[in-house]
Amino acid sequence: MTATKGLEGIVATTSSISSIIDGVLTYRGINIDELAEHATFEETAYLLWYGKLPTSSELKGLIDQLSANAAVPAEVIQQMKLYPSDTNSMAALRTAVSSLALYDKAANDMAPEANVLKAIKLQAQIPTIIAAFARIREGKEPIAPQAGATIAHNFLYMLTGQAPEEVAVKALDQALVLHADHELNASTFAARVTVATLSDIYSGVTSAIGALKGPLHGGANEAVMVMLDEIGSFAKVEPYINQKLANKEKIMGFGHRVYKNGDPRAKHLQHMSRELGKLTGNMELYEMSVRIEELVTGQKGLKPNVDFYSASVYTTLGIARDLFTPIFAISRTSGWTAHILEQFENNRLIRPRAEYTGPVDNRFVPIEKR
Numbered sequence: 001m002t003a004t005k006g007l008e009g010i011v012a013t014t015s016s017i018s019s020i021i022d023g024v025l026t027y028r029g030i031n032i033d034e035l036a037e038h039a040t041f042e043e044t045a046y047l048l049w050y051g052k053l054p055t056s057s058e059l060k061g062l063i064d065q066l067s068a069n070a071a072v073p074a075e076v077i078q079q080m081k082l083y084p085s086d087t088n089s090m091a092a093l094r095t096a097v098s099s100l101a102l103y104d105k106a107a108n109d110m111a112p113e114a115n116v117l118k119a120i121k122l123q124a125q126i127p128t129i130i131a132a133f134a135r136i137r138e139g140k141e142p143i144a145p146q147a148g149a150t151i152a153h154n155f156l157y158m159l160t161g162q163a164p165e166e167v168a169v170k171a172l173d174q175a176l177v178l179h180a181d182h183e184l185n186a187s188t189f190a191a192r193v194t195v196a197t198l199s200d201i202y203s204g205v206t207s208a209i210g211a212l213k214g215p216l217h218g219g220a221n222e223a224v225m226v227m228l229d230e231i232g233s234f235a236k237v238e239p240y241i242n243q244k245l246a247n248k249e250k251i252m253g254f255g256h257r258v259y260k261n262g263d264p265r266a267k268h269l270q271h272m273s274r275e276l277g278k279l280t281g282n283m284e285l286y287e288m289s290v291r292i293e294e295l296v297t298g299q300k301g302l303k304p305n306v307d308f309y310s311a312s313v314y315t316t317l318g319i320a321r322d323l324f325t326p327i328f329a330i331s332r333t334s335g336w337t338a339h340i341l342e343q344f345e346n347n348r349l350i351r352p353r354a355e356y357t358g359p360v361d362n363r364f365v366p367i368e369k370r
């Protein structure tokens, strides 16, 4: 038995949800470029869950169902008020999502219809949890979601209590479409491993949130913004990046396990970053990002991934940088839950092997002789 480090190139399951073939990403066979341009996040989530695009009445039905399920049990909000004031946003999300299960009587109901309902509920409640977290830590009361509003609109509304600008809703909605699913990425794999034991959907999504948190995966978008803040100005980009590369440090938001010729989602976020910069009259973050790309691609041949330009996009939308990865979780909940439902449909325990590299022929030594 020989291990493949990081399971690179290992095909671990079949799936009909999303594919990456020759660098082209599709959801249910539809190219991500088309979806980014034409689909809303709710249409995308419907596509991932049900395998087809919704009709207008199906779409309205889903938006209504999501907004009707967006409230979070008062007990969960009460618990969130007890979290330490410096709680990490992804740790807060992971904890709150885990406790949602305590207040759902159907949490352990494994009937397929019950699981679809829980997928929709989780998708509806996760934005509410994140917005509540953002407000509670500022000493403010959470804001209840608006009936009939989309997830992008509701999330921005629940952060501030103000009706968000249309351009901000559109930008966030497109970012949600782009992050919704990505084949067998680390967090989706974690979700599938968890539920393949026939554990419940809340456990699967909680595992996924834990996996997304790390800077080699979803946590990279926040890490990109930390880097941009550290650099501080366009003039300082070149010496900063050159130093990092000379030290053989990783530049967050670059490289990808699967895409070696560029992440097809990055160009949409780059475009969005440029347009938002123009609109707000502040192009500095965009221009700094482009310069970083020139240097890193020029010297290392590495291309930006989905996380790189999302940092400037979310910052221009006025979103705190530690909410970037939770926003990724809002979007990826659609993909995680679609994969969990698919895993349940055709389940087999996921239990690979390890190549043993420890000592052999060791003998037990009684404690008094050690």
Ligand code: ACO
Residues within 6 Å of the ligand: 006, 215, 216, 217, 218, 220, 249, 250, 251, 252, 253, 254, 255, 256, 257, 258, 300, 302, 305, 306, 307
């Ligand atoms: N900056 C500098 N060098 C890099 C980077 C980077 N961002 N990414 C990879 N490299 C280099 C590595 O140092 C390594 O070089 P070496 O062979 O000389 O040691 C080589 O490229 C291969 O890198 P690995 O880390 O082995 O590639 P792997 O496929 O395991 O990792 C990953 C992919 C984790 C995305 C990596 O590129 C990385 O750490 N990027 C930065 C973090 C990031 O942006 N993560 C988000 C990914 S997208 C997502 O999850 C949503």
